Amino acid sequence: MRKKNQEDTWTELKEQPVPEGHHLLEVQDLKMYFYTQDGVVKAVNGVSYNLDRGETLGVVGESGSGKSVTSLTIMGLVDMPPGKIMGGDVLYRGKSLLKMSERDMQHVRGNDIAMIFQDPMTSLNPVYTIGRQLSEGMRLHLGYTKEQAWKRSIELLDMVGIPNPEQRVKDYPHEFSGGMRQRVMIAMALACNPDILIADEPTTALDVTIQAQIIELMQEMQQKNGNAIIMITHDLGVVADVADKIMVMYAGSPVEFGTADEIFYGSLHPYTWGLTRSIPDPVFTEKHPLTPIEGNPPSLVNVPKGCPFSPRCPYATALCHEKYPDLYVTETGHYSRCHYAGDPEFVKKNAPANSRTKAAAKAAKEGGEA
Amino acid sequence: MAKKKIFNEKPVGVETPEQARANAPKEGSEVETTAPVRTLWSDAWRRLRRNKLAIISVIWIAIVVLIALTADLWVPAKLGGPTQQLYDARLPMSWEHPFGTDQVGRDVLSRVIYGSRISLAVGVMATAISTVIGLIMGALAAYYGGLWDTIIMRLADIFLAFPYILFVIVMLAVMGSGIQNVFIAIGVLGWPSIARVFRSAILSVKSNDYIDAARSMGASDFRIITRHIFPNSVASIVVYATMNIGGAILTEASLSFLGMGVVPPDPSWGILIEDGQKYLATNPWLMIMPGLAIISTVLAFTLLGDGLRDALDVKMKDA
């Protein structure tokens, strides 16, 4: 019924060209606060980025950094109240998602922007078969008949690597393992061929060997469909070889943004360094303590004065505790919210070593010897 | 390791620089440094206060209980207090007799007030009896499981399979009427639902790691039940018992209406309704007033139970 009404008023957004001067998705200084009993929670505080088709954006941060809420806000899935948009905009193909009616948003969700969640156990409805749950979106958004949707469900399951899809499509979620359920979630998300796939910690609940499979699958699907991916994670390692751009979030705000190369080989923010250092190095010969980021993420109700990261930053100075840092932006658009990002000496001295700096040091050493 | 030695040496902090740094930023980074110290019960009370219906219910229940307890002090004898002075029969509502008088000339307001004593007593006593039996049975079934569980829960099923009110009537027919027997009949027959609720609450608490944690520390069964299982499953019982009080009041009213409950001239609300329904056409207040008393009180207990359920749910904390 809904479908019928929409046909005359709704133009398929994803079939429209991206307007001149716009990106597929533009998030502009987005601010979303929760008004709660305990005070104002600044969950999303000035997030900006652009995303084009075929690109992958990694959003990295600890729990409570606002990384998940940002994408829920984009999807219009935050309850208002207690949530409230305090500024900024989200443009999808040049159209504001924030100004869209709930009815139009329902069409965007699943059809243009799809989402998969961390816990594949709870995001599938246990009382319906996988086939029925897969069909639902296609019948709603694409106007498929029951038979068409069923046939396509089998194709989708086959595509995401579920063996014996003709049989499995009739199974219930509890008959699938965790990794298989996450595959089903990906199939479901891709059913309507969305422009953007938002994956919120898609591999955190899975075993390491399954994690690798799921990441590989998402990349494969991206190559096939050309969709954009927003990958939300707390582990920089997970996005290392998949992300084109990375946004590092802390206390509701992005603290660093750049291409993957810039983040991994030319990071300008101590928080990013901390995240990189805290991942255990798989190849080592001597035991040494790990290098965590000390302390805990701040409460979003009570964000520390000055730079929010200053209480946990090993390099913090009096300035950091007093003044909120400005953005330091390079020519390439790589930015960092640190008072000392523009100081090459500081960065060189404190940034963690990586394969490129090691190779350079080795080359220099060998060059010196020769 | 000797017992003494372990605890006589003062544990020393690990003085690595990393530790020192970890200790330093504790202030600003604490999750809730600004909030006052809160306990779960004070949190529950805070949430309950936000629920207007629940608060109205609490106030109403408090008023009814207060009136019932203090009736002897201020309901004047001439209005049909303890001495039951008689007036003209079936007087309409007036300032002197706000609820009118009944077929033999007793003041209806006074009878409703005295009736609240019996109705509330039945509600509380019967629920207390059901709760005690239900708690024991539910705890045995859930904690020991196996055969205990099977026997107790099948017994509960059998109880629940009979129409409740008929069961109570049969029991009263065997034991005879009278207020104590009403307590016992309603109370004893009410245990299966409480046992069920408590059993499932325990089972869900039991699956938590902190129960295993306590076991792995060597805690006794008694300690695990009293310190870990009970405090975490009691919330559901508080909720259920609150709602059950309303249910028991209703059951008593039905019984009295059928002439099986409290024996006249003791004025329970059910008896007042039964008395009044004969004059429904001519003197409707005789039935409406006690009816309103029952409805408002039962509703208050139900709404309070509902509010308590939301307030005591730890997961609802930040909702």
Place this chain on the structure above:
Amino acid sequence: MEQDRTGQKPLLHVEHLTKEFPVEGGVFNRSRKKSVHAVNDVSFDIYPGETFGLVGESGCGKSTTGRCIMRLTTPTSGKVVFDGKDVSKMNKAELKEMRRNMQFIFQDPYASLNPRMTIGEIVSEPLVIHKVMPDKDERMDYVRSLLDVVGLNPEHINRYPHEFSGGQRQRIGIARAFALRPKLIICDEPVSALDVSIQAQVLNLLSDLQQEYGTAYLFIAHDLSVVQHISDRVAVMYLGNMMEYSDWKTLYAEPYHPYTQSLLSAVPVPDPDLQRNRKRIILKGDPPSPINPPSGCRFHTRCPIAQEICSKEPMPELREVAPGHFCRCHFAAPKPIKESSVEL
């Protein structure tokens, strides 16, 4: 830390430990009873003050092994000897005494702390149960000092668990486990539920505490990179069986078993160049169900180098492929990890 352990008595000795869970076929087909072979003939020793790492995917029996040792569940067969005493033959009093010296740290920092108890009550509970330190003030002073040791503010002793973050809650769990200064702590995935940045904090705290108090750990995890940083010796489990077992250095430098090799290669590295150039072995499919394990070598259905023999012959024996290095594979061959990751 390759110490010579000849003559040293193990703190914990596990021998042929097997645990089967019956699976009932429902009301109408009781006769077709099956069982899950959760743990199958697992043997190892833990020496005082060392850390033994147990790694595997979910459902491989690593947690069940820990729970059998603690007697939270009773093993089907096999022997667990703790401090010279057979755990399965202990009476109630002995079991209680054993639990003084063996403690448990749980994976889920939210489910493992009683939400209706204050931090002080939680951390002091082992002291109360074992009636050490009967004086309440003394006990609370001790708890405050423990909180300080694990990096929490001692003034928060009267707060409730829900006021703390996941990492802080795990510190509370650690303080509780250390309250009695046990000889062995079974850490069941203590950092899996935490953010990477907080994982490192907790791992460092655990190794600092070990150095300070000489506690031995059985460290259970699904992530090899986490285990290697804390363990002296590491065992890899798959479908209830121990597949490889060695000291940490050789296991990571020269893994013999294809499963270990794939686990190692699956660990994500925060360095795109390395990550892209690494030869990654991505296993196909899911681990099979332990109710119906594959014939022959349990791993053959997912093994990248499986041959006919792997499904036909019975499960290969755990054999010593190098001194102190055991592996359960027909084709066990060392695969230095440096070759598979590109050193630039």
